[in-house]
Amino acid sequence: MxxxxxxxxxxxxxxxxxxxxxxxxxxxxxKKAVGCxxxxxPDEVVYALGLLPVGMWGGPSKGNKSSKYLQTFCxxxxxxxxxxxxxxxxxxxxxxxxxxxxxxxxxxxEDWKIAVPHLNIVPIVYPQNRKSNSGKTYFKAELKRVADExxxxxxxxxxxxxxxxxxxxxxxxxxxxxxxxxSVAEKPGLITPLERHHVVKAGYFIDKKDYxxxxxxxxxxxxxxxxxxxxxxxxxxxISGIIGEPDGLLEVFDxxxxxxxxxxxxxxxxxxxxxxxxxxxxxxxMVERIAMQDGCAFLYDEEKRRGRMIVDLAKETGAxxxxxxxxxxxxxxxxxxxxxxxxxxxxxLPYLYIETEQQMDSLxxxxxxxxxxxxxx
Amino acid sequence: MPERAxxxxxxxSSSSKAVIIDRDAAIRGEHIINLGTGSRGPADAIAKAFEQxxxxxxxxxxxxxxxxxxxxxxxxxxxxxSCHARGVKQLVPTAETVVDIGxxxxxxxxxxxxxxxxxxxxxDKCAAGTGRFLEVMSRVLGVGIDQLxxxxxKGKPGVNISSTCTVFAESEVISQLSSGSSIEDVALxxxxxxxxxxxxLAGRVGIEDDVVMTGGVALNDSVVQAVEDVSGHKIxxxxxxxxxxxxxxxxxxxxxxx
Numbered sequence: 001m002x003x004x005x006x007x008x009x010x011x012x013x014x015x016x017x018x019x020x021x022x023x024x025x026x027x028x029x030x031k032k033a034v035g036c037x038x039x040x041x042p043d044e045v046v047y048a049l050g051l052l053p054v055g056m057w058g059g060p061s062k063g064n065k066s067s068k069y070l071q072t073f074c075x076x077x078x079x080x081x082x083x084x085x086x087x088x089x090x091x092x093x094x095x096x097x098x099x100x101x102x103x104x105x106x107x108x109x110e111d112w113k114i115a116v117p118h119l120n121i122v123p124i125v126y127p128q129n130r131k132s133n134s135g136k137t138y139f140k141a142e143l144k145r146v147a148d149e150x151x152x153x154x155x156x157x158x159x160x161x162x163x164x165x166x167x168x169x170x171x172x173x174x175x176x177x178x179x180x181x182x183s184v185a186e187k188p189g190l191i192t193p194l195e196r197h198h199v200v201k202a203g204y205f206i207d208k209k210d211y212x213x214x215x216x217x218x219x220x221x222x223x224x225x226x227x228x229x230x231x232x233x234x235x236x237x238x239i240s241g242i243i244g245e246p247d248g249l250l251e252v253f254d255x256x257x258x259x260x261x262x263x264x265x266x267x268x269x270x271x272x273x274x275x276x277x278x279x280x281x282x283x284x285x286m287v288e289r290i291a292m293q294d295g296c297a298f299l300y301d302e303e304k305r306r307g308r309m310i311v312d313l314a315k316e317t318g319a320x321x322x323x324x325x326x327x328x329x330x331x332x333x334x335x336x337x338x339x340x341x342x343x344x345x346x347x348x349l350p351y352l353y354i355e356t357e358q359q360m361d362s363l364x365x366x367x368x369x370x371x372x373x374x375x376x377x
Numbered sequence: 378m379p380e381r382a383x384x385x386x387x388x389x390s391s392s393s394k395a396v397i398i399d400r401d402a403a404i405r406g407e408h409i410i411n412l413g414t415g416s417r418g419p420a421d422a423i424a425k426a427f428e429q430x431x432x433x434x435x436x437x438x439x440x441x442x443x444x445x446x447x448x449x450x451x452x453x454x455x456x457x458x459s460c461h462a463r464g465v466k467q468l469v470p471t472a473e474t475v476v477d478i479g480x481x482x483x484x485x486x487x488x489x490x491x492x493x494x495x496x497x498x499x500x501d502k503c504a505a506g507t508g509r510f511l512e513v514m515s516r517v518l519g520v521g522i523d524q525l526x527x528x529x530x531k532g533k534p535g536v537n538i539s540s541t542c543t544v545f546a547e548s549e550v551i552s553q554l555s556s557g558s559s560i561e562d563v564a565l566x567x568x569x570x571x572x573x574x575x576x577x578l579a580g581r582v583g584i585e586d587d588v589v590m591t592g593g594v595a596l597n598d599s600v601v602q603a604v605e606d607v608s609g610h611k612i613x614x615x616x617x618x619x620x621x622x623x624x625x626x627x628x629x630x631x632x633x634x635x
Contacts (some may be wrong), residue, residue, distance in 0.1 A: 355501055364443060365482060369499060372458040376494040 004225060007218040008195045011202040020091060021205035022054050026092065032154050035096035036204075037105065038077065038242075039266045039298060041124065042097070044286055044323040045147045047208070049167040054093065055204025056081050057243065057267055058358045063087070069111040073329045074104045074108050077243070077359040082108065095120040095153045097146065101298040102332050114225045128300050131291045138244055139290065140283045163282030173208045174272035176215050181269060183222040185261040185317040189231035190222060193239075193260040194250040200268045238314045240264035240332060240340070241325035248363045249325070249356060256371045261317040264310050265325075270296050285301045297332035306336055307343025314349055320377055323348035323370070328357050350377060366376055379405050380430065381634060384426070384435040385626025386419060387457060388444030391480035391508065392593060393418035395426035396623040397435060398631060402467060406430030409619055413480065414444025437630040441622050443481070455629050457622045458484055458497050464625030465589045466492035469613060473585040476612070477622075478594035480508040485579040492628075498581040502544040506574030508594050513543055514567040517550045521549045525564055529599035532565030539570065546570060553632060565599065572603035579608065589613045591621040 014021040026033050030362055031052040043053035058080035066082035084090060093330055096119045098109045109123045120245040121371045124146050127135035151157050177200060184196050191199075199218065235258045244250050253260065263269045274293040276285035294301050310322060322344060326333055337353070344351045352373040354366050379399035387394040397406035408425035412418030427433060440451035442459040448454070461477045466488055467471050477487040483506045484499040494537045504510055515522040536558050539545045546567070571594070576584075588610045594600055595618035605612050615621060 146525075196388075211407075365499065365501065368443075368456050368458065371454075372456040372494060372497060375456060375459045376496075 001224060001228075004191070004218065004221045007214065007221065008191065008199060011214060011218070012195065012198040014202040014205055018054075018059065018205045018239070019092075021202075022052075023092060025052055025054075025206045025210075028210075031207070032094040032156075033092060034150065034154070035090055035093040035119070036125055037096065037098045037108075039079070039099065039101070039270065039296075040126065040290060040293075041099060042143050042146060042286060044163065044166040044170045044282065045143060045158070046150065047095070047169065048163040048282065049147065049150055049154065049156040050158075050162070051094070051150070051154060051156060052207060055201075056090075056096070057201070057204065058245075059084060060246065060359055061087070061089075062359055069115055070104065070107070073267045074107075074126055075102075075242075075327055075330050078104045078108055080358060082111070082115070083236060085112060085119060090116070091117055093119060095122055095150055096352040097122045097150075099122055099123075100125050100201050102330070102334045122153070126290065126299070132300060136287045136291060139287045143283050143286060160281055164285075166274055167285045169208055171211075171275050173203065173212050174275055176212050176219070177203070177269075177272040180215050180219045180222075181262065183219045185229050185236075187225065188236045188259045188261050188318075189234045192250070193244065193258065194247055195254045196260055197244045197247075197250055199270070218323040234259040235321070236317065236319045236373060238262040238264065238310060238317065238319045238322045238323060239325060240310055241266070242327040243267045243358065244325065245358050246356075246360055247364075248360070251367065252363055252367045252370050253323075256367070256374045258323075258370070258374065261319050262313045264295065264306070264313065266296070266298070297330075297336045304339050305339055305342040310340065311343055311349055314347075321352065321373065323352045323354065323373070326355045328355050340341040379430070379432070382430060382432050382435040383627050383630035383634065384423070384438045385460065385623040385628070385630055386423060386438065386448060386451070387442040387460065387617070387622035387626060388414045388419050388423075388440065388441050388448055389442045389457075389480055389593075390414060390482075392619065393422040393444075394442075394620045394623040395419075395422040396620055396627045397426050397432070398624070398627040400631065401414045402628060402631065406432070407617070407620055407623075414442070414447065415537050418455045419444065419448060435630075437633045438471070439630040439633070440627040441626040452630065452633055455626060458486055458499070459494055460625030460629065461591050462488045462494050462625065463628050464621040464623075465591060465615070467618045467624070467628055468615060469587060469589050469610070471587045472589045472613070474579070474583075474588045474610075476579065476588060476590045476595075477592040478571070478575065478590070478600070483507050483558060483575055483578065483592075483594075485582055485584070487582050496582045498578055500574075500578060505546065506571050506578065508592070510543050510546070510571055511567070511594065511597065511600075513547055514550065517547055518554075518564060519558070520564075525568070526560050526597045526599040526602070529564040529568045532559070532561035532563070534562075534565060534569070536562045536566035537569075538563070538566045568597070568599045568603045569607070571600055572607040575604055576607045584608055584610055586610060587613055589615065591615065591618040593619050595619075596606040610633070 058077035388587035394524035
């Protein structure tokens with residue numbers, strides 16, 4: 001276990017100290033860093049330009065500067081990002097790509113242009129009909145626009161070859177994480193839900209080229225290890241939602257006897273569960289990957305597959321239930337919940353619905369809900 | 378003195394409840410103190426329950442309630458949701474729904490035939506629909522919390538108080554009083570507000586008869602009546618609604634001995 005612990009601790013340190021990790025990565029790689037908002041930003045384009053894509057998934061920061069721009073009911077990730085931007089935490093970034101999947105993101109694009117103009121906001125608009133030919137044509141043009149805009153801001157350039165290589169690297173990263181979460185499910189209880197989360201999250205703050213070998217080595221160690229007797233018999237579950245944060249939330253999972261064997265989190269598996277098919281150039285592969293990505297509240301899916309996909313994931317991983325972590329007040333996720341719940345009921349899959357914020361001082365009521373879920377299982 | 382004794386201790390946010398039962402689940406000692414977690418309430422409640430039962434130790438203890446995790450002397454910590462369900466089912470075998478309104482949270486629990494939880498929903502951080510809401514209302518109306526029910530009985534319907542937020546509701550009450558509404562009418566409106574919040578919450582898991590109400594707020598006749606009116610379901614109220622979590626915990630403690 002020592003080897004596993006050392007590798008996890010290294011990745012955990014990266015994940016828990018994003019500012020330091022990114023500063024170190026900038027120093028190590030000599031690259032300029034570009035912030036990438038949730039979710040599905042075209043990181044491959046950033047990488048192809050010789051830049052360092054950095055995930056921007058909020059954090060523990062609190063304050064009230066962001067309330068000048070965002071209402072209290074906006075999601076806590078967006079508030080934390082804005083708070084950090086206003087506090088200067090992102091000044092190390094050369095540009096920031098902001099998606100437009102929800103109303104808050106749309107406002108952020110305009111707010112940040114005024115509030116933090118030095119951060120060079122590059123918006124990206126994804127097609128509603130991402131599977132149709134016209135949607136794909138539009139999206140490819142949009143990706144090219146983002147690439148050109150970023151190139152101008154950062155005084156960099158890309159080639160077809162550098163983009164293809166970046167897509168290859170990102171597919172390798174995605175396969176590596178697919179394999180990692182599979183290995184965790186094969187050894188339920190060996191690592192905690194929080195450790196699993198930090199291993200995945202660390203990938204947002206360092207160069208994927210450096211991150212992939214670390215996760216591969218960890219996965220190998222996990223496969224070779226035995227689950228200690230005192231960690232056996234935990235309730236295997238799947239978690240769904242935007243993020244598995246704050247850290248205390250996943251600690252409560254562990255304290256209440258749950259181990260995460262699969263996830264449908266926007267910050268985690270939704271980022272890597274779909275691999276780009278090998279068709280056309282780098283842009284085509286990115287377009288096709290998003291066209292294939294289903295079961296996400298932010299990507300229109302006329303067949304509403306998400307609930308069935310979670311049920312299937314639970315069956316594949318041997319999960320005894322699902323915890324749906326609704327991030328307040330994420331309306332795309334809230335719109336999905338009734339449909340997802342219907343599928344859970346049809347499959348007679350036990351579930352727990354909890355509402356959390358990324359920054360929570362007290363988790364006692366959530367603890368009571370999670371512990372009760374364990375008791376009723 | 379019972380041959381074997383089992384204790385349930387329910388450490389809530391505003392009160393502590395201790396129940397001691399024997400092997401036949403008969404209550405041998407019980408005490409409730411209006412001091413919750415972080416106070417001497419749990420120790421005092423236990424001491425009084427021991428005194429009543431005529432014993433100096435119990436064979437097994439289960440802790441429940443908000444302060445359950447910090448009560449290290451327990452053999453096990455079980456949530457108040459499971460404990461209220463278990464306690465109610467023991468006393469009302471036909472119960473299918475439990476509405477538990479405590480000092481700072483409210484839960485609607487669907488119960489399986491064996492007393493285990495089938496499904497549940499609880500309020501979030503918001504104090505609306507909880508005992509805390511009543512505390513705020515009694516302060517604004519200038520009466521004791523135990524006088525609220527009597528006051529509301531004399532009220533006439535028609536005063537609407539926001540069922541969404543305790544802070545907004547407080548402003549609304551002040552506004553209603555300023556515009557000439559009587560405190561009796563406002564008290565009735567406040568109770569109706571709690572009921573609407575609870576019944577709204579219950580919609581997520583459904584209400585099936587028989588419905589039993591537990592927790593400290595169940596001592597308030599006017600709230601119970603309002604929940605009946607809003608939900609359209611008859612509410613069964615037990616003799617000791619506050620002690621139901623501790624009683625359920627004691628039953629779980631007895632299970633540990635088997």
